Amino acid sequence: MSPELIGAVYILSAILFVYGLKLLSSPATAVRGNQLSSLGMLVAVVVTLGSREIIDFRWIAVAAVLGTIVGAVAAQRVAMTGMPEMVALFNGSGGIASLLVGWAALDMGGATDAELPQTTFTIVTILISILIGGVTFSGSIIAWGKLSETMPSRAISLPGQQFISLLLLVAMIGCGAMMVAQPETWNSTLIYVVIVLSLILGVMAVIPIGGADMPVVISLLNSYSGLAACAAGLAINNTILIVAGSLVGAAGIILTNIMCKAMNRSLSHVLFSGFTAAKTATKVEGEVKPIVPDDAYLILEAASSVVMVPGYGMAVAQAQHVVRELGELLEENGAEVSYAIHPVAGRMPGHMNVLLAEANVPYDQLVEMDDINRRIENVDVAIVIGANDVVNPAAREDENSPIYGMPIINVDQARTVFVLKRSMASGFSGVENPLFFKQNTRMLFGDAKQSLSSVIAAFKS
């Protein structure tokens, strides 16, 4: 096939990507959007295979078959609760692929030196794709480790971390400058240094970020994986890589921004300073009022509107199915039930929505923070399931609190609040939660799944 024809087909697949992403904006059309986008990918791959440049299909076939098997099995096997880890790993594989493409492109130039001397532009874009690809890969592996609890999920800070990262970056720019100045002498050796440096940089970037900030990291790495593809596209002069890569890069940055806003923190604050619990926060005093499931049942039975507020604790306790069961019982009892989800609840953007969808909660019952806050005063019972910081009224009231200013779901303004919690320990941020001491709050201690099951049992008897 001629390059012109290939280019035309690339335009078609870019249209499919754009239209697919557009359809992803509504649950009703999202499945088709995803299919269109995958069709775009298929078209791009097929037309590339037909190009005259490709003369040997053996290695391609082996690699593609193996990759398909690994990807398909992983996608089929993964449990919905393991989704953040899976997304992190897929990000990482995209990142390493871009790194390898950049590396191969550099090597290719070396092999056919006479006819294709590498321009400064090519070398610089190759280096960028290796840098971003490497950071995406090692950063994603660390994120995966933190999410799957293979390594401690808390923020780990080394002394002088920012300084080390800066030093790494400077060293990398230095290597890059040498490679641009004298490609023949330096390319073959310094490339290894650049790869190693970029991998270390990725580790340094994600290590200091704690578990609850993971939604930001995941969406940022997602953005990087797109930008890496984009840089690889610039390096090998391929427009479809540039278009698709920058679409993904932009998408990831938007998500990152939404996550940061939902925590009232700037991106640089999330990336460079671990969450430090201020000691100056006003001490909360008061009495905690525990409640037993049978009494909770009596209150719920009389309620005409109930809001469930899930958090990461629901994912840990795998309580999404009992939550839905209780919701259905309440509806049969004549109550209006909705599920209010904070943008950063869980470990990735939209984490809670996926878990509840898995448990067959209809998506029209999932409401966003702003919508529920508008009518929270009319809610009879708000049930907080494993959420803490995202419902902490200190964010609204206590100017000394480290989370002051973060938008929260105002469950404390509902008539009654049930908090399902294992113990009185504070949330990830280490901030005490005055919600637990409020007049209208009842604490239902114990494992969320068991507590809910007891309430359901009381309903059924």
Place this chain on the structure above:
Amino acid sequence: METVLLGFVLMLSIFLGFELISKVPATLHTPLMSGANAISGITVVGALTLAGGEMGEWATWLGAAAVFFATINVVGGYMVTDRMLGMFKKKDEPEARV
């Protein structure tokens, strides 16, 4: 001149990406992310040309490895997104419970 054109493509795609994504509701953030992630596997196209082209042995190996990883990203990303989206149902739709 070509570099300038590539720059324009880059700039316009980024703006387009911003416009497209800012309208996605919070409910769909995870599928959006994994779907977008699958698109970033477009690197596979670049990897194919490098793995199949007439090049040094080393570049071919690197290209093949890139094809492998990018294919995981593409196939896994699209399939997992499809699985997730299949679970989002409206209230009155007949539910396929398992």
